[in-house]
Amino acid sequence: MNVELNKILDFIGKAEKLKREMRHSWLSDNRQESVAEHTWRMSLMAILLRDKIAVNVDLERVLKMIIIHDLVEIEAGDVSALDVLRKPEIKEQKQAREMQAIKNIRIELGDKLGKEIYDLWIEFEEKSSPEAKFANALDKLEVQIQHNHAPIETWEEIEFEMVYMMDKHVGFDEKLRQFKDLIVDQAEDKMIKNGIAVEKYRK
Numbered sequence: 001m002n003v004e005l006n007k008i009l010d011f012i013g014k015a016e017k018l019k020r021e022m023r024h025s026w027l028s029d030n031r032q033e034s035v036a037e038h039t040w041r042m043s044l045m046a047i048l049l050r051d052k053i054a055v056n057v058d059l060e061r062v063l064k065m066i067i068i069h070d071l072v073e074i075e076a077g078d079v080s081a082l083d084v085l086r087k088p089e090i091k092e093q094k095q096a097r098e099m100q101a102i103k104n105i106r107i108e109l110g111d112k113l114g115k116e117i118y119d120l121w122i123e124f125e126e127k128s129s130p131e132a133k134f135a136n137a138l139d140k141l142e143v144q145i146q147h148n149h150a151p152i153e154t155w156e157e158i159e160f161e162m163v164y165m166m167d168k169h170v171g172f173d174e175k176l177r178q179f180k181d182l183i184v185d186q187a188e189d190k191m192i193k194n195g196i197a198v199e200k201y202r203k
Contacts, residue, residue, distance in 0.1 A: 004110065004113075007108065007109060007110060008109070008113075010108075011105075011108060011109060014074050015071065015074060017073075017074050018034065018035040018036040018039070018070065018071075018073060018074060019034050019035075019036045020034065021034060021035045021036075021073055021074075021077065021078055022034060022035075022078070023035055023038055023078055023080065024078075024080035024081075024082055024083075025038070025143060025146040025147060025150065026146075026150040026151065026154040027146070027149065027150060028149045028150060028151070030151060030154075033146060035070050035073055035078060038070070038142060038143075038146070039066060039067060039069075039070055041142050041145075041146075042066045042135070042138045042139060042142050043063055043066050043067065045138045045141070045142060046059065046062050046063055046066060046134070046135070046138055047059070047063075049138070049175075049176070049179065050062070050134075052175050052179075053134065053173045053175045053176055054173055054174065054175060055130045055133075055134065055172060055173050056130065057130050057131045057134050058131055061120075061129075061131045062131045062134055062135050064120055065120050065121075065123065065124045065131060065132060065135040066135050066138065066139075068117050068120055068121055068124075069121065069124045069135065069139065071101075071102070071105060071117070071121070072097075072098040072101035072102050072105070072121070073098075073101075074101070074105075075097075075100075075101035075104060075105075076094070076097040076098045076100075076101045077097075079094045081143075081162070082156065082158055082159070082162075085158060085162075086158070102117075102118055102121045102122075103118070105117060105118065106118040124136065130172075133172050134173075134176075136169060137169045137170050137172075137173075137176055140166050140169045141166065141169070141170070141176075141179065141180060141183060144162070144163065144166060144183050144184075144187060145183055145186075147159060147163075147187065148183065148186045148187050148190055152190060152191070152194040152196075160191060160196060160198075160200075160201040161201050163184055163187040163188070163191075163201065164184070164201060164202055166180050166183070166184070167180070
């Protein structure tokens with residue numbers, strides 16, 4: 001038992017990196033966001049929205065997926081969606097690094113616990129269940145909410161276009177689509193107040 005607990009304690013120590021691993025997103029106080037902060041608010045969103053959506057999901061499973069979905073960044077680091085859009089060729093490199101990272105985590109944590117985390121991560125990546133689709137949608141929606149909170153000066157031009165790229169992630173549930181529309185409305189209000197021609201990017 002002490003061997004297993006030591007493995008867990010060691011891994012928790014490694015996971016501290018996600019409190020220090022910075023994402024592309026910025027906070028309202030002009031500080032970059034950490035991976036752990038993104039994961040925390042995704043978890044909050046899951047709790048708040050679970051009973052609003054029509055799709056029946058197991059909240060515990062959703063929360064597990066959310067909490068583990070970025071664990072691979074302990075080893076692989078964070079590569080933003082912006083980087084992938086700008087340089088599509090790095091997508092395969094990112095996927096390969098993350099796959100190796102989750103395999104390493106499975107080995108490190110041992111048969112039962114390591115396999116559970118590995119299987120949940122694969123399920124999330126493949127969107128192979130209602131829980132995985134919900135968690136993936138929250139991942140994309142939380143990013144835009146955070147952009148909406150950040151100073152417009154931190155936005156890159158491509159992010160004006162990305163406001164309108166969330167439809168494919170929420171199409172499986174009408175309430176999530178409505179929630180996405182509210183987020184888009186917030187983004188457009190911010191853009192308009194800062195002199196951005198939203199019509200240009202809606203296309």
